[in-house]
Structure formats: C-alpha cells, structure tokens
Amino acid sequence: MAKSKSNQGASGARRKPAPSLYQHISSFKPQFSARVDDVLHFSKTVAWRSEIIPDKSKGTLTTSLLYSQGSDIYEIDATLPLKTFYDDDDDDGGNKESSKTKSATFPNPEYGDAFHDIDGTLLRPKWIYQGETVAKMQYLESSDDSTAIAMSKNGSLAWFRDDIKVPVHIVQEMMGPATSYASMHSLTRPGSLAVADFDVSTNMDTVVKSQSNGYEEDSILKIIDNSDRPGDILRTVHVPGTTVTHSVRFFNNHLFASCSDDNILRFWDTRTADKPLWILSEPQNGRLTSFDSSQVTENLFVTGFSTGVIKLWDARAVQQATTDLTYRQNGEDPIQNEIAKLFHSGGDSVVDILFSQTSATEFVTVGGTGNVYHWDMEYSFSRNDDDNGDDVQVAAPEELQGQCLKFFHTGGTRRSSNQFGKRNTVALHPVINDFVGTVDSDSLVTAYKPFLASDFIGRGYDD
Amino acid sequence: MSKKVWKSSAPSTYEHISSLRPKFTSRVDNVLHQKKALTFSNVVVPDKKTNTLSSSVIYSQGSDIYEIDFTVPLQDTLEPVKDYGDAFESAEKTSLSPKFVYQGETVSNMAYLDKTGETTLLAMSKNGSLAWFKEGIKVPIHIVQEMMGPATSFASIHSLTRPGDLPQKDFSLAISDFGISSDTETVVKSQSNGDEEDSILKIVDNAGKPGDILRTVHVPGTTVTHTVKFFDNHIFASCSDDNVLRFWDTRTSDKPLWILGEPKNGRLTSFDCSQVSNNLFVTGFSTGIIKLWDARVAEAATTDLTYRQNGEDPIQNEIANFYHAGGDSVVDVQFSTTSSSKFLTVGGTGNVYHWNTDYTLSNYEPKVSNTAPQDATEISQTNSLEFLHKGGSRRSPKHVGRRNATAWHPVIEDLVGTVDDDTLVSIYKPYTEESE
Numbered sequence: 001m002a003k004s005k006s007n008q009g010a011s012g013a014r015r016k017p018a019p020s021l022y023q024h025i026s027s028f029k030p031q032f033s034a035r036v037d038d039v040l041h042f043s044k045t046v047a048w049r050s051e052i053i054p055d056k057s058k059g060t061l062t063t064s065l066l067y068s069q070g071s072d073i074y075e076i077d078a079t080l081p082l083k084t085f086y087d088d089d090d091d092d093g094g095n096k097e098s099s100k101t102k103s104a105t106f107p108n109p110e111y112g113d114a115f116h117d118i119d120g121t122l123l124r125p126k127w128i129y130q131g132e133t134v135a136k137m138q139y140l141e142s143s144d145d146s147t148a149i150a151m152s153k154n155g156s157l158a159w160f161r162d163d164i165k166v167p168v169h170i171v172q173e174m175m176g177p178a179t180s181y182a183s184m185h186s187l188t189r190p191g192s193l194a195v196a197d198f199d200v201s202t203n204m205d206t207v208v209k210s211q212s213n214g215y216e217e218d219s220i221l222k223i224i225d226n227s228d229r230p231g232d233i234l235r236t237v238h239v240p241g242t243t244v245t246h247s248v249r250f251f252n253n254h255l256f257a258s259c260s261d262d263n264i265l266r267f268w269d270t271r272t273a274d275k276p277l278w279i280l281s282e283p284q285n286g287r288l289t290s291f292d293s294s295q296v297t298e299n300l301f302v303t304g305f306s307t308g309v310i311k312l313w314d315a316r317a318v319q320q321a322t323t324d325l326t327y328r329q330n331g332e333d334p335i336q337n338e339i340a341k342l343f344h345s346g347g348d349s350v351v352d353i354l355f356s357q358t359s360a361t362e363f364v365t366v367g368g369t370g371n372v373y374h375w376d377m378e379y380s381f382s383r384n385d386d387d388n389g390d391d392v393q394v395a396a397p398e399e400l401q402g403q404c405l406k407f408f409h410t411g412g413t414r415r416s417s418n419q420f421g422k423r424n425t426v427a428l429h430p431v432i433n434d435f436v437g438t439v440d441s442d443s444l445v446t447a448y449k450p451f452l453a454s455d456f457i458g459r460g461y462d463d
Numbered sequence: 464m465s466k467k468v469w470k471s472s473a474p475s476t477y478e479h480i481s482s483l484r485p486k487f488t489s490r491v492d493n494v495l496h497q498k499k500a501l502t503f504s505n506v507v508v509p510d511k512k513t514n515t516l517s518s519s520v521i522y523s524q525g526s527d528i529y530e531i532d533f534t535v536p537l538q539d540t541l542e543p544v545k546d547y548g549d550a551f552e553s554a555e556k557t558s559l560s561p562k563f564v565y566q567g568e569t570v571s572n573m574a575y576l577d578k579t580g581e582t583t584l585l586a587m588s589k590n591g592s593l594a595w596f597k598e599g600i601k602v603p604i605h606i607v608q609e610m611m612g613p614a615t616s617f618a619s620i621h622s623l624t625r626p627g628d629l630p631q632k633d634f635s636l637a638i639s640d641f642g643i644s645s646d647t648e649t650v651v652k653s654q655s656n657g658d659e660e661d662s663i664l665k666i667v668d669n670a671g672k673p674g675d676i677l678r679t680v681h682v683p684g685t686t687v688t689h690t691v692k693f694f695d696n697h698i699f700a701s702c703s704d705d706n707v708l709r710f711w712d713t714r715t716s717d718k719p720l721w722i723l724g725e726p727k728n729g730r731l732t733s734f735d736c737s738q739v740s741n742n743l744f745v746t747g748f749s750t751g752i753i754k755l756w757d758a759r760v761a762e763a764a765t766t767d768l769t770y771r772q773n774g775e776d777p778i779q780n781e782i783a784n785f786y787h788a789g790g791d792s793v794v795d796v797q798f799s800t801t802s803s804s805k806f807l808t809v810g811g812t813g814n815v816y817h818w819n820t821d822y823t824l825s826n827y828e829p830k831v832s833n834t835a836p837q838d839a840t841e842i843s844q845t846n847s848l849e850f851l852h853k854g855g856s857r858r859s860p861k862h863v864g865r866r867n868a869t870a871w872h873p874v875i876e877d878l879v880g881t882v883d884d885d886t887l888v889s890i891y892k893p894y895t896e897e898s899e
Binding site for chain 1: 646648649666668670671677678695696697698712713714715716717
C-alpha cells in the first residue's frame, strides 16, 4: 500500500476534470402499469435494499432498489455482472487473486444492462402511501416486523412490510388546513416549511424524526419506538428558535444530532431530558444544508453548505472543545475545528451527503446541479493521525481537493434545463462498495460504480 | 464445616452443594456487622480432562469485593448427594485479598458486566452511589457519587452513622437499587432523595460514557423506590413504597407509560422480570404472597373499559399467585437467567424457595382477557414449589433474609449462590424430578 500511496502522490498533479470512467453504469426508464400523467411533477426518491444474491452459474449478482414516485413505491431488481462487483468483498485483504481480477476489469465505456430483466415490463407499486408524497425511504435491515420506513413530505411516517401493499404502522402528521393558516400556505406551496427528515438508530430500536411545526420559530423532534411497538411516539422535543430542522442522524444506539435552519447542529441522547448534550454552531460559509454521520466509526460526520463548502468533523473533538478553555475565556464561543474542509467547484451548493456504510473514509455529496461527488479522506487521515497532536499539517486546499475527490458523476439532469439536485435522490448501496443509485426528475433510474484509476494503478504496482 | 442433612417435607435434596467460610488477608473485626452481597461472574471455563466447570463468585463485604473461584462437575449427577461438595477446594486454603475496593462505601448490590470489556463489575453502595470496576484495577474507574447523610438531612444522618443498631424503619431511607438494560447500554438507579415523599430515578449511560447521568426522574408521592428492573433495552419498571409498579421507557419524558397498583396483600417488597421472556414478572409481598404477571396483559387492562367505568381503577389480574408457607415474608425475587419458567424467592427467614411455573403457564391463555387469577391451591403450590433451600441463618438466631444475598448463575443452569450473615458462602444445585 505504501507504494500505491507514493504513486498517488506522484500523480497528484492530476487535476480537474476529475476522473469519471465507470466500472459499471446502467440506466433505466421505468414504465408503469398505471397511467402517470406528468412524471416531472412527482417527487422521487431511491433507497437500496441490503440483500445481495450472487448467482455463480450465471455470473450475476442481484440486488434491488426501492423507488418512490409520489405515493407509490416500486421495487426494481438490478442484475449485475458478478466479476465487476464480487471482488469488492475481499477488497481490504488485498490478496493477489482479487487484485488480478481487478486489473483484468477495465473501465467499460458501454452502458450496462443491470435492468435488462425488467426492461419492458410494466411496474406495479409494491407499496402505496395513499394521499401522501414520499420524501424519504429507509430499508430496515434486521427487522422482522417491517421492511422499510417511508416518510411523507409533511413528516408522516409509514412502516411497510413485504407483501402488504398498505402501511402496517403509521405516524400521521396533520399539516395544512387542519392546523393553521400559516401552514395552509406550506401545503399549497410546499417550500421551506415542508421539510422533514428521520433516521433509525444503529440497533433499529428507535426512530427520530424532525419536522417544522408549521409556525415560525418552532421545529420539533419526535422520538418514536421501532422495537416493541413501532410507531409509538415516545417523546416530543422542541428545538428552540428554529423554524425548520432539516436533517437528523443517529451516531449509535442513543446519540443523535439534528441540524436546523439557525446553522446549529445539536447533539442529543434519546434518553436525556429535553436539552441538547452539546451544540456546534456554524455561522459562516452560508446556509448549513445537510449533514451525515458515519455508521462505521460512530464519530465522524460531514456537514455541507449552500456555498458548496464541505467539512469533515470528529464528534469527540467537537464535544471536547465545548469544555476546553485553553484558548478562550469562559463565555466566549468554543473553538471547534473541523478535520478537513473541501468544496464543490464552481460554488455548486451541497444538497445531500451520504456517508459510506462500508468504509470509514468515504462519502458522497450531491450538488445543486445534480452532480454526485465521491470523496475518500484517507489522504487527510494519513497526514493527521492522532500522534501528530497539535502539530496538524493542513494540506493546501487545492492539494487536498485533488487527493480526496475520487470521482465525479455528472447528473442526468442536463437533459432538462431547470432541474436541480434533490435530497434522497441518490443512494449508496449498504453492502456493495461505491455502488450508487440515482433517480432524475424525469424518472430515469441510474445505477453506477465508478472506475477508480488510483485503485487500479495502485493494484498494478502491488502485483 | 458442619455436615447436616436437613429434614423437610418440601423436596430439598441437592444435586450439588458446597460451602466456604472465606479467610481474609486483612483482619476483619466483626464480620456480622458488615453488609454482604453476592453475584456470579459470567465466565465459565469447561475442563474436559477433569470433567469440571470453573467459574467464580463475586462476593462483597463492607467496601471490599472478592472473587472466589469454584469448580463444579461438568455432568449432572444422577443421584442426590448427601455430602457437601468440594467446589471451593482451591479457595479454601488461601486467604482472600480484595479484588476491588469501594473505599468509604458499603456495597449493597453488584452486577457483573464483562470480564474483558471496558468495565467488569458495577457495584452500588448503600447510599445509592455507583462504581464501575475494571479487571486488574482495584479502584473504581467511573463513579456516580450520591451525597447522603450529613450533607443532606437529619433523617439520613442516622442511616449513615448507625446503620445496624436502629430498627428497620430508621434506615429505611438508605434503600437503593439499579437495573441494567438487556444490551447493557443503560443503567437506571433508584434511590430516596433523603426527604419524605421524594424518591428519584437516575438514568445513567453505560455505553459511550459510563457514569454520565442522562436524566433524573422524580417518582411522585413516594419516599422509597426499592426496586428497579429492565424488561428489554428500553422498558423498565420501578417499585415504590406506595405499592405501585411504574413502567417507564428510557426515551420517554418524565411520566410512566402505565402503572400497576397493588394496594392489598401487605407491603410490596420486591419484584423481578424475566430476561428470557421479556413479558413475565413476579411481585413479592411482606405477607408472603407471590404473584406471577404477564406485562402485556397488565398493560392492556389499563385501557380496557369492558368491565369498568372510565375513572375507575383498571382491573389488572395476575396469572397466578403463590405463597410462602407460614407467612414468611418475601424479601427478594429473582428470575432465572436461563429459563423463563423458573424463579426463586427469598424469605424473611433466609429460606430460598425455587418455583417452576410450567404448571400454571400450561393452564394460562394469554389471549383471553380478564381471566381470573389462578389462586394458590394445594395442587398449584405443590406443583410449582420445586425446591426449598433452608437458609444458613439457623446458626445465628436473629438473622433475617436479605436482598442481593442470593444469585442465579447467569450461565450454569440451576446453580444458585447465597451468602449468610456470618460470611458462609454456599453454592448449590437442587436435585429435582427433571434432573433424574
């Protein structure tokens, strides 16, 4: 690996355009059994199921994508060439066999046929959340009771189970006419107030969702059971002084953070009283639009801003800084510094962030243009490991950017002029490394795996 | 060591029984004055060659905590033994030195966590403080310290300075308990606040930052909350001196999910829930009554208005009830960690009663709501009381059964350990019909 790194260093001069060759890419425009009037009007989201079924005799690997359009949720099977994907499982081992297979796999300039099996068939909804618009889905891996949770645009939650078309549990939110005049507007013009989010704890026992209460200066978090009685609202927490809390993410079984429109990240424990454990304030760099936490390390998280700035943080360090009075007076704001700072070139705003579920150093960001950026922070970590202490060598922004931006996927939104990147339209596969599914506003579903030149070259030398 | 064969009508022949009166390296003035508690480690080492299992007893005396190794036969013996076994043979000759010390406190309750993990043992002192110990380090690595006595109020000064000499009621405020969630990530402890009508629960982290107090919950209208136990990762119940069991979720706000009031049958003294079934729990009363409950049914009854008006108390019926013969009060209840149908109760006399609920559960239909409880009858009593262990407290006249002095082994089936006031540590395995 040392060799491969020096090699990377040598090719550090490699600049934009970032590499964008695909190891695999397949696209698919679904056709539906029911007539869909204007597909552009519906909001769409995607999420992967985590099951993968290898078939040695056919040389394929099957997995499936959950795709929502308005109130309907479809399941789309993807069949992938086994040799492109399977060797990832022993990626870390770096054994010879796998590196040989890899070196034999050259980037494929053609579009793949992952969706070949279902091309031409008319899709029927697997689940329907009647009267709601699905805004986010999450697959529940190890739950017997339900298969997936879907959130609607107004913050309602529905639990679905395989083979049952309607939700098995519901947490219904009233928004619009039923509540207040202010939110009537938000219903007809679903803009700033109809932003909701949820996340599931690592052991799947607890769900936290965030939503606006429909008023100014009032956003709430609801802690909901997902073990004995899914859908039971355990507690409601008010987030003071915020109108919208747009993101909420768990770090482990209990610790979670919420991110609100006052550019403050608040860290909570599901078991504590109604006050945050500690906060992280981010007044600069524009509007804080998104954040995600790593499920691999429990400590790392990434924040994204409307100006295109991306910051990587260590939650332990952020918390310690809140009580560290070495370089400040009591009463002054704590000095909380990120591990690394990156940016989308051209000021492309950050609309969504997805931390890899297979690697502690990789994450994906989605730009306002619909472009998908793949980052690997290994370079940054290898420079500032814990031993360096205070003597942190901060890499020059350009260099860091060049080393960490691994791949760049140009969104299909180019085909229509006014489409923008949206939250929850890009999904990272929970098991297959680097495998991404996206959906465009015109319903084009794409699944791709980047071809990483640096990996390839590194492996060549390892042989 | 005395060798006696107890005579009794209830079955009380042993598959195995061993006793040890430990010797200590430091001089112990009057062993009777020190409070003792006992638990097992969950480490079990089988030895195929000698056909034995090795494990250890964790034994506390005052502020000192000792680990005593023992060895029991690997296979079940086919006949009841008449003689005491030699499980403590290796420990008999050596003098014990404390493995952990909780300086200045009296350990009243212990829970074994994990030998190799971040923390090995969690101990609670009489005033409700908690200490986490780690293998190889003699002093606590995390502490939740409670101030009681001089720092708080007059009432509790007594409980601090003269614990033994006063009648029971005067140190009734120094009662505390804790429970650990099934995933061991959360600890809940209960304690009196030192004032009348104020007992509190503290939810304490045991995962990311052990010892971090996450939340304090007041239990309204109670002076002492003597027992707290977890059902699963989140749901727990507390049992207070107002004879009410309150069911909580660690994640909800400061109100119980539902309650179970038990105004009759004397003082509610103890309760425990099964970690195997997640639904069964047992309550014990000062009158010797024992009740077996299904938590799902008791909860469903709180919203069931079939046989009552709204506003009336809910009709919550137990599955079955039993009693200690002779009105022997119930001081401790412990569900088996290996079987959902077995639990033991400790009587005020120090006797240990082993119960098997297979008989009553076979007559029980959870779907039918409002089934009348199976009252204690001759048949259910004889079918359920599986074994009776006469407490060693016979040797000294005025000693009574105590909480946390009896424990099930977490892994070895049916193995129970007890400690008497005079430091005699016993482990035994009942000889029952099923053993044959």
